[in-house]
Amino acid sequence: MWAILWKDLLLELRTKERVSSLFVLALLIILVFVFALTPEQLKQPAFGSALLWVALVFAGMLSIQRAFILEQERNCFAGLLLCPIDPGQVFFAKFLSNVCFLIIVEAVVAPLTLALLSLSFSVSLLGLVLVLLCGIVGFSALGTLCAAIAVRTRAREIILPLMLLPLLVPLFIAAVNVTGALLAGEAWTGTWFRILVAFDVIFVVTGWLAFGFVVQE
Amino acid sequence: MKTVTTHSDLVDSFLPWLTCVAMLAALAMVFLYVPNERVQGEVQRIFYFHLPSAWMAFLGFFIVAGASGAFLWQGKRSADLLARAAAELGMVFCSLVLLTGPLWARPIWGVWWTWDPRLTMTLVLWLIYAAYVLLRVFAGDTETVARYAAVLGIVGVIDIPLIYLSIRLWRGIHPKVEQMAPEMAWTLLVCTGAFVCVFAWLLRLRLRSLHLRDEIRALRQHLVAAS
Amino acid sequence: MPYLFAAFSVVWIVIFLYALSISRRQRELSREVEALRQMTEERTKTESS
Numbered sequence: 001m002w003a004i005l006w007k008d009l010l011l012e013l014r015t016k017e018r019v020s021s022l023f024v025l026a027l028l029i030i031l032v033f034v035f036a037l038t039p040e041q042l043k044q045p046a047f048g049s050a051l052l053w054v055a056l057v058f059a060g061m062l063s064i065q066r067a068f069i070l071e072q073e074r075n076c077f078a079g080l081l082l083c084p085i086d087p088g089q090v091f092f093a094k095f096l097s098n099v100c101f102l103i104i105v106e107a108v109v110a111p112l113t114l115a116l117l118s119l120s121f122s123v124s125l126l127g128l129v130l131v132l133l134c135g136i137v138g139f140s141a142l143g144t145l146c147a148a149i150a151v152r153t154r155a156r157e158i159i160l161p162l163m164l165l166p167l168l169v170p171l172f173i174a175a176v177n178v179t180g181a182l183l184a185g186e187a188w189t190g191t192w193f194r195i196l197v198a199f200d201v202i203f204v205v206t207g208w209l210a211f212g213f214v215v216q217e
Numbered sequence: 218m219k220t221v222t223t224h225s226d227l228v229d230s231f232l233p234w235l236t237c238v239a240m241l242a243a244l245a246m247v248f249l250y251v252p253n254e255r256v257q258g259e260v261q262r263i264f265y266f267h268l269p270s271a272w273m274a275f276l277g278f279f280i281v282a283g284a285s286g287a288f289l290w291q292g293k294r295s296a297d298l299l300a301r302a303a304a305e306l307g308m309v310f311c312s313l314v315l316l317t318g319p320l321w322a323r324p325i326w327g328v329w330w331t332w333d334p335r336l337t338m339t340l341v342l343w344l345i346y347a348a349y350v351l352l353r354v355f356a357g358d359t360e361t362v363a364r365y366a367a368v369l370g371i372v373g374v375i376d377i378p379l380i381y382l383s384i385r386l387w388r389g390i391h392p393k394v395e396q397m398a399p400e401m402a403w404t405l406l407v408c409t410g411a412f413v414c415v416f417a418w419l420l421r422l423r424l425r426s427l428h429l430r431d432e433i434r435a436l437r438q439h440l441v442a443a444s
Numbered sequence: 445m446p447y448l449f450a451a452f453s454v455v456w457i458v459i460f461l462y463a464l465s466i467s468r469r470q471r472e473l474s475r476e477v478e479a480l481r482q483m484t485e486e487r488t489k490t491e492s493s
Binding site for chain 1: 289344347351355356357361362367368369371372373375376379380382384387
Binding site: 259260262263266267270305306309312313316317320321323324415419422423426429430433436437440443 | 450476477483484487
């Protein structure tokens with residue numbers, strides 16, 4: 001498991017293509033939204049958090065897809081499955097590598113978004129990190145499972161968002177609300193945060209258990 | 218095995234008639250028997266088809282989940298076909314909910330659509346169904362795809378409570394169920410019965426055609442192998 | 445009430461369309477069965493001759 005994770009990270013270290021392209025993409029999505037909204041709307045914390053998560057979801061989707069397409073193109077997945085390892089471990093490797101990439105991207109994009117929208121930095125930094133982390137974990141868990149399915153179908157670029165986005169509804173609503181409360185300086189550890197954590201736990205476990213059904217030949 | 222086939226034959230010959238009778242009874246009750254609702258007037262009669270459609274959509278989803286689980290557990294082809302047929306039907310009934318809902322909302326609330334929790338929930342459900350059906354369409358019809366679809370069906374049903382919870386919280390309290398007059402309750406009951414019949418009938422038809430296709434494929438392969 | 449009428453016709457139209465799609469697929473299948481039958485008949489002919 002650590003070997004696969006290490007391989008993914010090493011590949012990225014050498015080429016840096018995934019993180020850099022994700023970073024630019026997230027920035028572009030934010031730019032599109034800034035142009036689409038009026039300056040008054042942009043000042044509201046609710047829009048800041050919505051923007052942050054829209055950028056994260058769409059950039060993250062491409063990131064996950066990229067990971068599996070790479071494996072599929074070079075036919076590495078079949079080789080990986082021939083190894084005598086548990087598919088659950090393959091899941092964790094893929095899931096963790098994606099979490100790492102999104103953390104790196106978000107570490108730059110999140111402060112940048114706050115700065116671009118001139119939102120205050122005086123929010124609970126720990127809270128922000130925690131919320132982003134929870135969002136990334138839940139997203140990557142479900143995303144890894146769905147991408148493993150989508151990559152081996154025709155029209156995989158379109159089928160992944162079709163599967164993933166409706167399933168992500170609870171994560172998205174919860175994350176946007178917690179972030180919005182955080183940015184507005186309100187209490188954020190309420191029901192929404194609990195839903196977010198519950199989503200993470202449920203889908204990490206589901207992904208781990210179900211991955212075997214998806215990847216076996 | 219013999220009894221099973223005769224039993225299903227009986228159901229097959231019986232079900233279309235039952236469906237027709239139930240549907241006629243339901244229509245008669247909706248248009249002739251049940252009194253007008255006091256506040257909403259005639260339009261409220263949409264409700265007797267709207268709510269059973271929603272229940273059938275949910276029923277479809279649970280059949281998909283159950284059959285998917287059975288398929289992953291035992292790997293039976295018939296469970297996979299059942300999940301597939303139920304998903305299609307669930308999507309049909311979900312579409313009915315989404316079509317009749319706005320037609321009811323427009324004269325009553327003055328808008329086609331509100332982001333009411335139930336409406337939103339139905340829309341999300343429809344989208345999950347759509348993804349499931351499209352996965353089947355895009356990915357072809359192999360053992361692997363059957364497993365993918367089963368995983369998606371189960372993940373969907375795991376997600377439903379979370380979706381429901383988050384949507385409820387997102388838009389506050391939803392409209393509460395009012396006390397129903399006995400005539401209304403009876404009409405609703407008969408309509409639900411009629412919808413169950415339609416659902417079961419269409420499900421059987423679709424299942425039969427799926428099984429037939431499997432048999433034809435097997436035969437064709439057999440012939441090709443023999444020649 | 446046009447809305448009531450519209451809602452009920454929509455229900456019927458959707459169910460009808462779905463039934464139609466099932467019957468269309470059924471027709472395709474029976475065509476395939478026909479093709480298979482011909483294949484087997486030809487084969488039995490060639491075998492007997």
